[in-house]
Amino acid sequence: MKTIARERLVSDLLCLGIAPGDCVMLHSSLSRIGHVDGGAATVVEAFLNAVGEEGTLLTPAFTEGAWVEHLAMPDCRDVCPQPLCPSTFPSHEGAIPNAALNRPGRLRSCHPTHSWVANGADAYEVLKDHMHSPSICGSGNPFEGLCERDGCIVTLGVGVDRITLWHYFEDLTDAPYKGHYHEQERHLSYCTAGRRIQYEFPGVIQDVIRASGIMRFGKVGRAEAGLIKARQFRRFLATVMTADPYCMILRPPDRENGNIAEDAMMKAAAMLQAWRDAAREPPPNVHWYPGKDDDCVREDCPAFAGFHNAETGSIPLCRANGRHPDFFRQGGAFAENGPTTCGRCPWHHRFPKGD
Known part of the structure; x- marks a missing residue:
């Protein structure tokens, strides 16, 4: 198999739409690109060549913290929070993010489970406020710096379901369904309060983004790649979530029907219609606060799955509902279903008990 050189990757990235001086947030899969001469380190080098000396590359340095005994990275618990994280604990996001993490001079943001690594001119400015973010994607996170610079998000060999900026807008607008919150670790489970459309049906949300026209597509090496400007994506999210604040989570579509695939199809169509009708600008930042569960349990809901002892x-x-970080390790039903959050569910409000 013919190897892919750095120069080829740089050329492909420029054709995709990356420009010198850009701030780029990358979600990637090395294996999709083909056999790269020099591996993941070459891919990182190619991105830095494409953005030039004035540009910046952001890569996720997330860990499995939410699903293990400790939510924080083990080698920096005693020194956090601080503007930058000294941890060298590896990311579970793949070879390219870890190559960026191992690069001399890189910087890492301060978050126990969802830190970011930056290489380039604006690395410090983009990362320094993450230590103040109340959650993974709350105020002060690197997405704000990306949007301020009108940077771009690149998907390389992966789909748009991997883009973390979806959650940023949920925090920005204090979405009504946010899930379980760990205050000490600043970790919010965005999946607890509902199956997410981009995770359950990634092909559907990929088609929505493609049909919306907000993403540019091309090839980088042998991988399918996409590029979307951060402000345009934020505008898209403002539009679809204003039209339906629950558009990202799936619920039973009617009183007797628990088929969330049907709900996914309806919500995908509604997103595109809202975007075509009138794009909206994001609202001012809303004060974020952790969602509260209540004691309401709707056993008459088609999604009710019984009780787990x-x-x-x-x-x-x-x-x-998705899996709950606190209960997941106990096994059994928690490997498939999540605890009820009926009080914050649109099905509960559409079909009040007793009607």
Whole structure:
């Protein structure tokens, strides 16, 4: 198999739309690119060549913290928070992010589970306020710096479901369904309160973005790649989430039907219609606060999955909710379903109990 050289990658990236001076947030898969001469380090070098001396490359340095014993990285718990993180703990995001993490001079933001690594001219400015963010994607996170610079998000060999900026707008507008919150670790589980359309049906959300026209597509090496400007993506999210604040999470589509695939199709169509009708600008930042669960349990909902007898007691379960970080390690039903959040569910409000 013919190897792919750095020069080829740089040329492909420039054709995709990256320009000198850009701030680029990258989500990637090395294996999709083909056999790269020099591997992941060459890919990182190619991006830095494409953005030039005035540009910046951002890569995720996320860890599995939410699903293991400790939410924080083990080698920096005693010194956090601080403007930058000294940890060299590897990311679970793949070879390219870890190559960026291992690069001399790189900087890492301060977050126990979802830090970012930056290489380039604006690395410090983009990362320094993440230590103040109340959650993974809250105020002060690197997405704000990306949007301020009208940077771009690049998907390289992966779909738009991997873009973390979806969650930024949920925090920005204090979405009504946000999930379980760990205050000490500044970790919010965005999946607890609902199955997410981009994770359950990634092909559907990929088609929505393609049909919306907001993403430019091309080839980088042998990988399918996409580029979207950060402000344009934020505008798209403002539009679709204003039209339907629950558009990103899937619920039973009617009183008796628990088929979330049907809900996904309807929400995809509604997103495109809202975008075609009138694009909106993002609202001012709303003060974020952790969502509160309540004692409401709708056993008459088609998504109700019975009760799980856990060490903490009998837990009501919902098929439309994702796994809960605190309960996941107890196994059983929590490997498939999440605890109910009926009080914050649109199905509960559409079909009040007793009607």
